[in-house]
């Protein structure tokens with residue numbers, strides 16, 4: 004069998020293989036549960052296309068995605084993260100807005116609907132047209148990350164007076180920074196590899212992360228409280244290539260891509276759910292249930308969620324984008340897919 | 353040629369100073385950040401993004417030509433010093449030509465990157481505000497251009513030496 | 522042209538350019554550029570040329586390089602280290618052994634706060650090397666000690682290399698930190714023993730009475746030096762462990778403290794600041810110039826798929842796991858010699874991890890072994906990064922330093938790697954009791 008495999012690798016290198024790249028490591032949730040299995044399934048089902056897979060920023064880092072595609076140095080960006088390039092992808096960070104209830108599967112359904120939506124956002128164009136088609140990109144939505152939660156080391160965030168500026172929380176995007184500010188806490192931007200060290204030495208008091216991302220950063224070992232039962236938003240990710248690359252595939256290949264992507268976006272959230280079920284029983288910290296909190300605290304969190312939506316909308320509109328329209332679309336799709344948002348956001352028009 | 357050399361020298365020294373000031377600023381930003389974070393529990397918003405995307409590139413690129421000029425870049429000199437003179441002469445020219453091509457290409461393509469960023473008005477969020485990042489992109493082609501300038505001047509000198517020597521023979 | 526021929530040609534070109542004395546940064550840039558061009562043409566190359574330089578440099582973790590070097594430069598300006606070495610020298614009555622060992626221990630301590638071995642060896646080359654030379658060590662031997670001492674920063678926690686490996690391989694960073702503690706100390710001990718034996722069995726150990734500078738330093742200066750040095754060390758280590766600042770930030774705080782100290786000692790003038798800044802700029806920019814080049818070269822190596830092909834060749838050996846592990850470690854050792862360490866980790870972990878999983882090897886043990894081989898790779902010819910940095914910072918012959926560090930790397934490989942293979946508990950025992 005080893006000689007067969009050898010032949011295989013040789014035919015791989017002689018065929019014109021397409022380059023698929025990601026700035027995230029192979030252990031990253033999106034790479035592991037979507038992009039790599041998708042490419043492998045496609046190669047399994049057809050001999051028409053070959054892919055060489057590069058992860059961990061071997062070729063380009065995650066924030067260089069669009070430039071790497073534009074320069075045609077790579078053919079496929081396995082995990083396009085619009086949040087890292089909000090100048091050119093202003094709308095997708097809507098997925099990061101805090102909610103009340105949702106999970107990866109709710110967010111996956113909502114993002115699929117948003118990509119297919121024919122609701123006009125601005126200039127008679129849909130979300131997909133504004134965000135991707137106008138840049139000559141073709142994307143397949145990936146299930147977003149699991150929901151973000153706030154975990155702290157010493158501070159138990161269960162009464163209003165505990166929410167004060169002396170608590171420093173590591174945020175992973177500017178939407179999260181706004182939300183942490185609105186809660187009355189202090190957001191800190193830190194490189195991800197510094198999380199473990201900063202948490203263990205109290206350089207920060209907590210982090211805002213999703214549970215499947217806990218183990219690599221030691222969040223499950225180091226934090227003692229996690230505010231749970233409230234869903235503080237997701238991280239949007241897409242499988243992307245230039246429209247020309249997509250058009251170069253036969254109908255056959257395109258259909259395999261679409262079918263397999265559709266299956267993976269449904270099974271991916273299940274994998275996240277399993278990971279949570281493995282991580283949570285070993286978590287030594289305490290889960291503070293949102294529903295069990297004082298009304299005052301619940302109100303504080305609700306207000307912070309509402310204010311974050313408003314400030315996100317205002318920020319987009321100040322920069323000349325249709326913030327309100329895309330926010331309302333996302334709200335409707337989240338609710339339609341089984342998620343919940345505060346009443347004031349439901350009432351927004 | 354002499355004037356060009358003088359201008360080059362001034363430019364490179366200037367690049368080196370910019371770098372030194374950027375490194376010093378990095379130190380102060382971090383120290384103030386640490387101080388505010390621990391004493392007043394309020395860090396400088398976005399200090400990490402400012403250091404990474406603004407101060408680091410300004411600390412490195414303008415001084416690329418400076419370190420090239422100051423001969424601090426490492427190389428293995430032991431073997432080539434034992435080769436015959438004629439080889440060393442042409443070898444030097446060949447290596448300089450390679451560097452002209454490499455840094456010429458880098459200057460050109462990083463300038464395209466700057467132009468692209470300028471046209472799109474590239475911005476990044478610092479804390480919760482968006483700030484233009486494209487001006488920083490300019491330091492990259494500038495840095496490579498400084499190296500190119502230094503390499504070209506060295507090349508010119510080598511050629512002059514070669515011509516003079518041949519004329520003497 | 523087949524990929525294999527392109528790779529062979531590029532490696533021949535790399536070796537040729539190395540031998541004819543091209544700058545290391547230029548070699549990496551030109552071979553990377555030519556390689557990517559041959560593989561994918563201008564169409565593929567242009568993206569890397571456009572954005573890679575900026576993306577490499579705009580990195581918070583790289584700030585450790587300028588800031589730790591600035592700290593070193595500012596401390597050096599206060600002459601504290603000179604006085605401390607003078608004192609150590611007086612106490613050791615001119616014997617070179619204790620001085621060399623102290624240097625290695627200092628390398629371990631500096632390494633433990635610094636993420637970057639390049640920064641550690643560059644700053645040590647600045648601070649300690651002139652002192653060693655003054656005390657009668659030969660140029661090449663002092664260079665070798667500094668390169669060896671600086672290499673420890675990859676293995677002594679907190680190390681950026683450890684963090685990157687932990688994230689890439691999804692291993693608890695805390696366990697990796699604790700697991701690398703015993704091997705780190707072991708390496709300090711083995712390095713020190715090699716140093717003492719080297720002094721004993723070569724001419725290097727002889728004390729040249731004439732070379733010893735006369736010491737008229739008043740005792741008060743020693744007291745100030747000890748006090749200031751201790752204050753400095755306590756504030757930096759204490760600050761890190763008390764969570765006042767991160768190891769990445771410690772360089773900046775240390776530089777600032779050194780500046781304050783120099784003010785108190787009335788050493789600050791325009792010349793002091795100017796020298797410190799221009800020296801910091803030179804070493805920093807030189808180091809990062811190489812990082813930029815190594816990155817482009819690493820892109821070429823990735824695109825060529827050569828690492829994967831090598832690993833595919835290992836598959837028939839599945840039945841003899843230890844043989845594969847030794848081959849993998851040798852492979853890592855060679856890669857670390859040639860390519861930027863971070864690039865090596867990022868490009869191999871995705872391929873090597875599945876293999877080690879099928880072999881049922883403890884990933885923690887394997888990770889620490891990789892980091893040990895990385896440490897040794899930094900001082901092994903022909904491309905031990907640390908030796909290049911020490912050589913270029915000081916002007917000492919790189920070839921001469923390599924002759925000595927090669928002895929260190931061979932013996933350490935046999936002793937340390939051998940011990941860790943025979944007694945894996947040296948790595949796994951501490952983490953196992955800590956997690957209970």
Ligand code: NA
Pocket residue numbers: 632633634635636637673674675676677678679680681
């Ligand atoms: Na270290």
Ligand code: NA
Pocket residue numbers: 856857858859860861862898899904905906
């Ligand atoms: Na190396």
